[in-house]
Amino acid sequence: xxxxxxxxxxxxxxxxxxxxxxxxxxxxxxxxxxxxxxxxxxxxxxxxxxxxxxxxxxxxxxxxxxxxxxxxxxxxxxxxxxxxxxxxxxxxxxxxxxxxxxxxxxxxxxxxxxxxxxxxxxxxxxxxxxxxxxxxxxxxxxxxxxxxxxxxxxxxxxxxxxxxxxxxxxxxxxxxxxxxxxxxxxxxxxxxxxxxxxxxxxxxxxxxxxxxxxxxxxxxxxxxxxxxxxxxxxxxxxxxxxxxxxxxxxxxxxxxxxxxxxxxxxxxxxxxxxxxxxxxxxxxxxxxxxxxxxxxxxxxxxxxxxxxxxxxxxxxxxxxxxxxxxxxxxxxxxx
Numbered sequence: 257x258x259x260x261x262x263x264x265x266x267x268x269x270x271x272x273x274x275x276x277x278x279x280x281x282x283x284x285x286x287x288x289x290x291x292x293x294x295x296x297x298x299x300x301x302x303x304x305x306x307x308x309x310x311x312x313x314x315x316x317x318x319x320x321x322x323x324x325x326x327x328x329x330x331x332x333x334x335x336x337x338x339x340x341x342x343x344x345x346x347x348x349x350x351x352x353x354x355x356x357x358x359x360x361x362x363x364x365x366x367x368x369x370x371x372x373x374x375x376x377x378x379x380x381x382x383x384x385x386x387x388x389x390x391x392x393x394x395x396x397x398x399x400x401x402x403x404x405x406x407x408x409x410x411x412x413x414x415x416x417x418x419x420x421x422x423x424x425x426x427x428x429x430x431x432x433x434x435x436x437x438x439x440x441x442x443x444x445x446x447x448x449x450x451x452x453x454x455x456x457x458x459x460x461x462x463x464x465x466x467x468x469x470x471x472x473x474x475x476x477x478x479x480x481x482x483x484x485x486x487x488x489x490x491x492x493x494x495x496x497x498x499x500x501x502x503x504x505x506x507x508x509x510x511x512x513x514x515x516x517x518x519x520x521x522x523x524x525x526x527x528x529x530x531x532x533x534x535x536x537x538x539x540x541x542x543x544x545x546x547x548x549x550x551x552x553x554x555x556x557x558x559x560x561x562x563x564x565x566x567x568x569x570x571x572x573x574x575x576x577x578x579x580x581x582x583x584x585x586x587x588x589x590x591x
Contacts, residue, residue: 320376
């Protein structure tokens, strides 16, 4: 089978297209014929050495395909099942940038017939990150469902990104009032397509003033992509007992939090990295995502505010570079 492999850290030039034996599933595992692989920022960061991985590695955490073999202890009826894959390459040597991947069966989740493989490969890390961020607020549910966030106001920073898109859709499905910030009219259209109730262009508007006008009592949850850059904005718009769930460090490696306002207003500042969240939170996220996809409430593609950018397997390096370069939408690799 064809696979993309790197054996040392570095730029995308370390990625090579090679032939490998087709793997066999062990106990509790399935083999998936991968149709589409999804690329996330952690994929190129892991390859570059930012996460300290070493040894021969097939990149990419997310993907979608069809179960074509089941190991001992796995229901044989799963063979032929359409699935989406999550966390394939976390502390494992086998990501989804290959024709077949073997992984624990729980990491291959049933994908409804109406959901495309493109959507399946776009779920995984972005949607699980969004779910975790939306369930960290005071008295928040452990698992999202219709009505679970009713009466709450959510601010999604960067609503045109992959996590932002998933957060808008999941929050809307769960009954929240959803506001989002973007940096251009083009991105505003994407956030609107995702289902945000209100979109604020922070480069063209006084974001704090507009958000406070839209949410006079403040925002309950901020799903934050740039906590260093947005700390003042978050402070200005948070409700008392509000929560900022931040999941990226692209705006800087350090942030200074004001102690007294955070203490007096009982504000919560919580980091999110899907790979290291409690296992129960992963299980809850996968179940909620599965429900939202089945309901047609978690979608992908330009019509849902998440344009797809496609590359063939042999151009995985270019796909990684596109994500590193800030491609707006979801980068996919056709296997």
